[in-house]
Amino acid sequence: MTSVDPRIELRGRAGAQSGAVRRWRAFSLLAVAYFMTAVDLLIVNVALPTIGVKLHFAESDLQWVVTAYAITFGGFLLLGGRAADLLGRRRVFMLGLAVFTAASLACALATSGTFLIIMRGIQGLGAAAVLPAALSIVMNMFPEGAERNKALGIWGAVGASGATFGVLAGGALTRYAGWPYIFYLNVAVGTAALLLARQVVPESMRPAARRRYDLLGALTVTGALVLAVYAISQAPAVGWSAARTLAQLTAAAVLLAAFVVTEARAQAPLLPLRLFRLRTLAGSNAVGFLLGASFYGYIFIGTLYMQQVLGYSAMTTGLAWLTVGLTGVLLAGPAQILVTRASATLVMAAGMSMTGAGILWATQAPVQGSFWANLAGPFFLTGTVTWVFIPVSIGALVGVTERDAGVASGLIDSSQQLGGAIGIAVASTVAAAHSRSMLSRGHAAAGALTGGLHQALWVCGLVGLSAVPLAFLLVRRYEIAQVTAATHSKTPAPASASASASGD
Secondary structure (H helix, E strand, O other): OOOOOHHHHHHHHHHHHHHHHHHHHHHHHHHHHHHHHHHHHHOOHHHHHHHHHHHOOOHHHOHHHHHHHHHHHHHHHHHHHHHHHHHOHHHHHHHHHHHHHHHHHHHHOOOOHHHHHHHHHHHHHHHHHHHHHHHHHHHHHOOOOHHHHHHHHHHHHHHHHHHHHHHHHHHHHHHHOOOOHHHHHHHHHHHHHHHHHHHHOOOOOOOOOOOOOOHHHHHHHHHHHHHHHHHHHHHHHHOOOOHHHHHHHHHHHHHHHHHHHHHHHOOOOOOOHHHHHOHHHHHHHHHHHHHHHHHHHHHHHHHHHHHHHOOOOHHHHHHHHHHHHHHHHHHHHHHHHHHHHOOHHHHHHHHHHHHHHHHHHHHHOOOOOOHHHHHHHHHHHHHHHHHHHHHHHHHOOOOOOHHHHHHHHHHHHHHHHHHHHHHHHHHHHHHHHHHHHHHHOOOOHHHHHHHHHHHHHHHHHHHHHOHHHHHHHHOOOOHHHHHHHHHHOOOOOOHHHHHHHHOO
C-alpha cells in the first residue's frame, strides 16, 4: 500500500480550501452586479409619478422609463453572452459595468424625459453585457452538480429579491433623497465593483481561431422586440385594428422570422438552435419567459394600485413590497435543498402555481382597500416566486457545454427580461383599455381605474399559471437530480484544476 506524504496532503487541502474561498469571493462580487441590474428594472417604478412631474412626462410615456431598459437589456443579452464567450468573460463584464455605471450617472443628471429614456436604453445595453458574462463566469468556476446548484440557488434568490428590493429602495430614495439618487446608487456600487473586478474575478474565454459576431441576428431580434412592445403599448390609443398597429406587429413577426432563418444559416449564430434540443433548457426558458411576464407585470400594476388608488407614498409602497422580498429570501434555502435532493420540476410548478394564485388573489383588492386586509396575503403568497427563479436558473444551464456557457446564460436572462418587458406593456395596455371602457359607461374615476388594474392582474395571474403545464411537459423531472448524484460520487478536484477550468 502506497503511503502519501502528509505534507503533500495538507498542501492539497489548503489549496482546495483557498480555491473555494477565491471562487466564493468572486461569486459575491458577481452576485452584487447581478443584483444591481435586477434592481434597476423596477427601482424607478415607485418614482414614476415624481419623475413624470419633474420632467414633464406625458402619462402614456411613463412606462417607457421602465420598458426602454427592459427592451435593450433583453434584446442584447444574447449578443452580450456570445461576446463574453469569445472576447473574455471578465473583460466583457467590466466593459458592461462601465457602460451601465456611466449611463446611470447620465440618468441621474437628466433634465428631460426623452434624454432619460435614451439613457435608460443605454443602461440596458450595459446590463446586457454584465449579466450573461457574470453568470457564465459562475458556470465556469463551479462544476456541474451540487456545488453549482448551490451557487445558482443563491443566484436565483438574488434575482427574485432584486425586483422587490428595487421597489423598496426606489421608495426610500425618492422619499428621503430625491429620484436622481436612484441612479447615483448604481454609480457608487458600479464604481466599487469595477475597482475590485480585476483582482477578484477570474478571466476565461472560449478559444476560437476566428471570432465572428452575429450582428444581423442581434439587429433582427432586437428590432422585432422593440416593434412588438411599442405596438402593444400604443394599441389602446390608436386601436388594435388600426393599420399602424397591424403594420408594426407584422413587421415584428417578419423580423423574428428573419432572426430564426439567420440563426439557422450563420456560421457563428447569436443563438445556436441546437441548444433547443436540450429539452430542460427549452422548458426552463419557456417558464422563465412566462415568469417574467406575470411577475414583473404584477409588480408594475400593484405599484400603480397602491399609489394611484390607495394613495400610498413611494416609501410606503416600497415597504409593502418588502413582504414579497423577505418571503422570497426565507424560502430560497428550502427551495435550493428541494431542487438538489428531489425534483426541480415539482419545485418550479409549485412556485408558479402559488405565484399565479397570489396574483389572482390580489384582484379582490377594492377601491377602499388596506394593506393588511387586502394585500398582505397575496404578497406573502407571491413571495414563493423564489421557488421558480432557482430551478429555472439551474435547469436552463443543465447539459450546456463550456463553449455555449455565455449564450445559454444570456438566453435565460433574455427570456425573463423580455417576458418582463412584454408583460409590463400588455398589463398597462389592458389596464388602460378597460379603465377607459368603464369610464365611458359612467363609472367613477376611482372605480374605473381599479377595475382596469384588476383586469390586468387577471391577465398576469393566468399567464403565470399557464407555466405550470409547460414545466411538467418540457422540464425533465430527474435530470438535475441525476447530475447532482453523479457529482456527489466524485471526489473534489484539486484547486489547481479548478483554477485551470475557470481560466484563472
